[in-house]
Amino acid sequence: MKRLFGWVLAGGLAVGLNAHAANFYVDIDWAGAETGGSSTPFNTIGEAVTAANAGAGPHTIYIASGTYADVANGGTEDYSAGGGSSGGYSLNQRISIYGGYDGWDGAGFEWTARTPRTTVIDLNAAASRAFYQDGFTYAETIDGLTVQNASHTAAGGALYLNAGYGGGVTLNDCLFQNNVTTANGGAVYSHTSEKAGPITNCDFLDNSGASGGALYYLPQYGQAKNIENCTFDGNRATSRGGAVFIDNWSTGNHTQVLGCTFTDNSAANDGGALFNNNSYILVGTSVFHGNSAPDGAAVGGADYWVGGYRLTNCLIYGNTGGYAVQSDQGGRNVGGYTVDMLNCTVTDNPGGGVRATQNGGEHGADDALRVRNSIIASNGGYGIYCVDDTCIVGYNDVWNNTTGGYYNVVADANSISADPLFRDTVTGDYRVKRSSPTVVSSLPEAPALDYLGDARPGGDGLYTMGAFETPVPEPATISLAALTLAAALTLRRRRS
Numbered sequence: 001m002k003r004l005f006g007w008v009l010a011g012g013l014a015v016g017l018n019a020h021a022a023n024f025y026v027d028i029d030w031a032g033a034e035t036g037g038s039s040t041p042f043n044t045i046g047e048a049v050t051a052a053n054a055g056a057g058p059h060t061i062y063i064a065s066g067t068y069a070d071v072a073n074g075g076t077e078d079y080s081a082g083g084g085s086s087g088g089y090s091l092n093q094r095i096s097i098y099g100g101y102d103g104w105d106g107a108g109f110e111w112t113a114r115t116p117r118t119t120v121i122d123l124n125a126a127a128s129r130a131f132y133q134d135g136f137t138y139a140e141t142i143d144g145l146t147v148q149n150a151s152h153t154a155a156g157g158a159l160y161l162n163a164g165y166g167g168g169v170t171l172n173d174c175l176f177q178n179n180v181t182t183a184n185g186g187a188v189y190s191h192t193s194e195k196a197g198p199i200t201n202c203d204f205l206d207n208s209g210a211s212g213g214a215l216y217y218l219p220q221y222g223q224a225k226n227i228e229n230c231t232f233d234g235n236r237a238t239s240r241g242g243a244v245f246i247d248n249w250s251t252g253n254h255t256q257v258l259g260c261t262f263t264d265n266s267a268a269n270d271g272g273a274l275f276n277n278n279s280y281i282l283v284g285t286s287v288f289h290g291n292s293a294p295d296g297a298a299v300g301g302a303d304y305w306v307g308g309y310r311l312t313n314c315l316i317y318g319n320t321g322g323y324a325v326q327s328d329q330g331g332r333n334v335g336g337y338t339v340d341m342l343n344c345t346v347t348d349n350p351g352g353g354v355r356a357t358q359n360g361g362e363h364g365a366d367d368a369l370r371v372r373n374s375i376i377a378s379n380g381g382y383g384i385y386c387v388d389d390t391c392i393v394g395y396n397d398v399w400n401n402t403t404g405g406y407y408n409v410v411a412d413a414n415s416i417s418a419d420p421l422f423r424d425t426v427t428g429d430y431r432v433k434r435s436s437p438t439v440v441s442s443l444p445e446a447p448a449l450d451y452l453g454d455a456r457p458g459g460d461g462l463y464t465m466g467a468f469e470t471p472v473p474e475p476a477t478i479s480l481a482a483l484t485l486a487a488a489l490t491l492r493r494r495r496s
Contacts, residue, residue: 064103084132168197352381
């Protein structure tokens with residue numbers, strides 16, 4: 001490892017190591033003098049982290065494009081010796097990290113333009129994570145990295161981020177692929193406390209862990225925490241939450257999963273894509289397809305007094321195993337319902353549609369299940385299965401489910417049982433035709449926008465059950481599957 005100096009060479013932007021708020025630069029292709037400045041960058045991420053840890057932050061590390069492999073795989077990084085418990089470069093100060101910069105081009109440096117995810121942290125043979133934080137009490141950002149090929153037995157295959165009170169890390173525009181651990185969080189273990197610590201615009205592909213095949217997310221206290229505009233594809237959990245396991249022991253926040261795509265994830269027990277062990281979570285404008293688990297093929301929650309869901313504008317189709325959405329809990333702080341579903345489309349799930357139990361518990365829900373304005377069609381089992389207590393249904397189309405439409409609940413006078421007339425199920429277009437019986441004059445409490453961002457009601461003042469409004473004039477048929485799965489399939493082609 002190269003020697004670090006606490007001074008600045010002319011033209012560099014690194015500051016003395018005893019000063020505050022320093023910037024450090026890394027470029028694997030640079031062969032000149034190194035002090036971590038913008039024109040004398042370090043060659044390794046490890047050097048930059050060591051320099052940043054030497055002085056109080058906040059600090060920022062900018063990393064040029066390139067592959068930063070471990071010494072065990074012919075690279076120059078030594079992730080396992082980075083100071084983190086069970087491996088990883090230990091971030092002991094307030095340090096944010098940004099990747100994808102052009103860096104040295106042979107004639108000069110470029111630290112403004114960047115292509116996120118072209119900074120690749122390759123953990124093959126490292127037996128380590130990339131980064132480790134424990135007990136930090138501040139907000140930080142990790143942005144624009146690809147982290148891949150981790151394989152070890154500790155929590156957080158690629159990243160372990162365990163905040164103290166007031167801490168939280170924002171993850172943005174990162175790719176996590178092919179990371180494996182036998183512990184929780186195949187790619188990321190993230191505990192946020194008070195600070196938001198959102199995860200946005202990230203893709204998690206082919207990761208594996210115990211609970212949370214891609215992400216083990218533990219938000220605590222404070223404001224709502226968001227997982228937004230992310231793709232989870234091909235992740236596996238040996239226990240619960242094939243893609244995401246959300247955990248929490250406090251009630252001061254409610255995680256929101258917004259605009260996400262979950263495809264081909266699997267769990268050995270519960271929640272093929274998503275498992276909730278939190279007080280409750282909000283899931284909106286998201287797609288679940290091809291996921292599998294014995295209970296909750298797409299979405300599951302099964303602890304005694306936590307695990308509730310509110311789902312709005314979601315498309316849930318083609319998931320296998322148990323009921324597509326299943327939660328058997330007491331609904332702590334869920335506002336009265338174990339599962340509360342509004343304007344969703346749940347179809348072609350062989351194990352069944354929606355199932356919920358109200359178990360009571362310390363803060364038990366008033367009712368097990370509420371389903372409104374939704375299409376529950378062509379599933380195996382029952383369309384809506386109310387295990388016990390009172391379930392509320394209204395303004396739904398529940399049709400052609402193998403065992404029956406309803407169990408232990410009676411359809412209201414505003415619900416129907418008729419072919420919804422999906423536009424093209426072969427191509428995955430689950431919008432309905434304008435002639436569909438699901439197009440009605442009124443849907444109470446329907447969201448102002450549908451899954452695609454179209455206004456409710458449509459141009460003629462009518463509303464459509466399910467996740468998709470039917471605008472006027474009626475647009476040409478499109479492959480909704482192609483739209484919703486495009487990100488996952490593009491990334492899959494890129495890595496093959």
